[in-house]
Amino acid sequence: MIRCEDLSVSIHGEAILREVSIDIAPGKVTGLVGESGSGKSMSALAIMGLLPRGAEVSGRVMMGDENLLDTPERRMCDIRGNRIGMIFQEPMTALNPVKTIGDQVAETLIVHGKASRAEAREIAAEKLTRVGLPPDRFPLSRFPHELSGGQRQRVAIATAIALSPELLIADEPTTALDVTTQAQILDLLNELVDELGMSLLLITHDLAVVAGMADHVAVMKEGEIVEAGATEPLFRAMEHPYTKRLFAATAHQPERRPLPPEDPILDLTDVVREYPGPRKGVFGRGDPFRAVNAVSFQLHAGESLGLVGESGCGKSTLTRAILGLDPVQGGEIRAFDHRVGPDFPNALRSGIQVVFQDPYASFNPRWRVERLVAEPFHLMPAPPADRRERVAQVLEDVGLNPDAMDRYIHEFSGGQRQRIAIARALITRPDLIVLDEAVSALDVSIRAQILDLISDLQAEHKLSYIFISHDLSVVRAVTDRVMVMKAGEIVEAGVTQTVFDAPQHPYTRQLIAATPRIPEDWQEAKHA
Amino acid sequence: MLRFALTRALSLALSLLVASVVIFAVIEVIPGDPAAFMLGLNASPEAVAALREQMGLDGTLFTRYLAWFGGMLTGDFGVSYTYKVPVAELVAQRLQVSVPLALYALVLSTVIAIPVGVIAAATRGSVGDYGIMGATQLGIAVPNFWFAMLLVLVFAVTLRWFSAGGFPGWDAGLWVGMKALTLPAVALALPQASILARVMRSALIETLGQDYIRTARAKGLTRRQATVRHALRNALIPVLTIIGLQFSFLLAGAIIIENVFYLPGLGRLIFQGITQRDLIVVESLVMLLVFAVILVTFLVDIAYAAADPRLRRKR
Secondary structure (H helix, E strand, C coil): CEEEEEEEEEECCEEEEEEEEEEECCCCEEEEECCCCCCHHHHHHHHHCCCCCCEEEEEEEEECCEECCCCCHHHHHHHECCCEEEECCCCCCCCCCCCCHHHHHHHHHHHCCCCCHHHHHHHHHHHHHHCCCCCCCCCCCCCHHHCCHHHHHHHHHHHHHCCCCCEEEEECCCCCCCHHHHHHHHHHHHHHHHHHCCEEEEEECCHHHHHHHCCEEEEEECCEEEEEEEHHHHHHHCCCHHHHHHHHHHCCCCCCCCCCCCCEEEEEEEEEEEECCCEECCCEECCCEEEEEEEEEEEECCCEEEEECCCCCCHHHHHHHHCCCCCCCEEEEEECCEECCCCCCHHHHCCEEEECCCCCCCCCCCCEHHHHHHHHHHHCCCCCCCHHHHHHHHHHHCCCCHHHHHCEHHHCCHHHHHHHHHHHHHCCCCCEEEEECCCCCCCHHHHHHHHHHHHHHHHHHCCEEEEEECCHHHHHHHCCEEEEEECCEEEEEEEHHHHHHCCCCHHHHHHHHHCCCCCHHHHHHHHC | CHHHHHHHHHHHHHHHHHHHHHHHHHHHHCCCCHHHHHHCCCCCHHHHHHHHHHHCCCCCHHHHHHHHHHHHHCCCCCECCCCCCEHHHHHHHHHHHHHHHHHHHHHHHHHHHHHHHHHHHHCCCCHHHHHHHHHHHHHHHCCHHHHHHHHHHHHHHHCCCCCCCCCCCHHHCHHHHHHHHHHHHHHHHHHHHHHHHHHHHHHHHHHHCCHHHHHHHHCCCCHHHHHHHHHHHHHHHHHHHHHHHHHHHHHHCCHHHHHHCCCCCHHHHHHHHHHCCCHHHHHHHHHHHHHHHHHHHHHHHHHHHHHCHHHCCCC
């Protein structure tokens, strides 16, 4: 179908792709796996002829007898959307917010002159129905902001397949979605491949997704294909050390030394958190929205507690309440035998710290690392005099050179930034750290390192963790107990191993079933 | 959408009410007798008493406010002390110059700025872009009265295409009136267009970097199609804000240009009202301008909602 031969790309002199050769077979799913910055997306954009300005390309991208790299822009516009469709990672921003979904799907047909306006709308309705958005429930006049992330990704798919292209390129199509939504979108893509007989180039960082979907896999590292072949044999053999490393990182289980149970440090009873309802009229308001409903649990010193659930289930709202950032509307949160609220003493507040998801957005770019890391000191009645020594110590604890404290945050990579975020949480020597999706934005190998670090620190400093994540495999690897949250309520709680091995609640079962995984016999074969 | 418009209209009415109270209070708070203040130090007591009666300064604060506000609702703004004619008549005359002038300048500025901004954004980093950015920088920096005099020198004195100033009135014909307003409108539009073009450029550049533009390109749209169909409408939202602010400014902020061209506009009327202590005129004009600003804000809000479905109420 499409054959990339010795495709090289450099941007302003910096090599991004080096002699990449990929065969995308007709009617098959080809997986392209690698960590961020490995050149996966650039390969896709090179095929589409949509490389950023300043990019220099060499090699060939053959579609039939045509080399797409030599094809004039006018002709490429005919090919894009017509013979090759593409969908992207971030469904929240991939659609134009001021155009209706019907118009956006119909546009593909109109631009290529394949249908009149009226016909295009009819076909758009058909395609939207096909991707699971029938017009009786999702009228064509809907705007993107009226849909959820998964629904928007369906619209993007409908747009891309409106002309039944020969190839669909899906660049991390499910990375921003919940596990259950991810499973539905992947199923949909699979069905479409069969139905339309099209090829799918599936770009992802997740080996498990590829294992479940792809016929062929290419593994990419620093702009080069290090290993490629049919999926199952490739997984069974894993000849290249990088593939092995990637696989090991995915399945990584940090070594944990469970601590003896101690007294509870955090105690929640029937916590309710409500948001004011939507405005109605000028002064009125609708019924409040209950984001957290009657949540009760205890957390003991030295314990790791997982909290899993889909986006919007109330995980983050609950976290904010525990941190004392928002008032609760019912029930009580007690930490260190004190009620958490506006009059929660600062000295105790310094005993609870937090690490957020985005290592790029959670630092003030104009402060040096020393000031960033030392900031929680303001919670203490008397900030320690040996400030620089304390900062140096925590930086060493998280595996960074103490020299880092005189630099600015933009000089660090994502993984290093997350280490700095952990250092900032450690500086007050807290008892409890809330890790809110703290490893979700990281590549698998970096994630494995950070998980190791988190486990080591727990043993060293006798920390308790609340580990919030939508990634079940990570939660399984690092927590003692787990709670499953749905629509503001805890539907299941228990010892992690038990919950995962024998889930009781149907929702937990659904979540576990939706999690993509590499078939176990493929792995056994490798270990044997 | 209708509900959105209605709630906005209600808040418009409320703002007006609050503004009227504030303006009334400010005039009342001025120490001493407004009539004596207006007439100056050497006024005879009879004259002051006559003016007091004319201004309706007898009665309680509340009844006076009601009389003033009620009068305004029915178009009775009182009688100007210096001109001895009803303020409403005075203002109506001046509006005939100021509103067309402001609209003329605004249309000119928008018609120039939007394409210029779009071209600069589409050719970002090119010689053309740098040229446009330099020119707009100049357009903002040059004082507009100086530019106005330059226009007079070139087009009125040397080329004799336009008259150097004055306004013949609309009775002389639409074309004649428009011609008289052309040079002032150009002088007013230059800095506005420069600002607007820069806003348009940066808004469009930001929009062109959005994910949905990439999606549009992946659908097979050309760069130009993606710009026109997807980027432009999204980029217009910040531009609308600036246009709204500019109209309010143009309506009353044209004093210098009105003076350069001897135009009988609102700006000059306010200026004269203040220097001659004609508080009745000042009070009414301030109220009128507040009304204009609030009305424009309301229209901009409506335009926002038309441009951006996310601002409309949920169905």
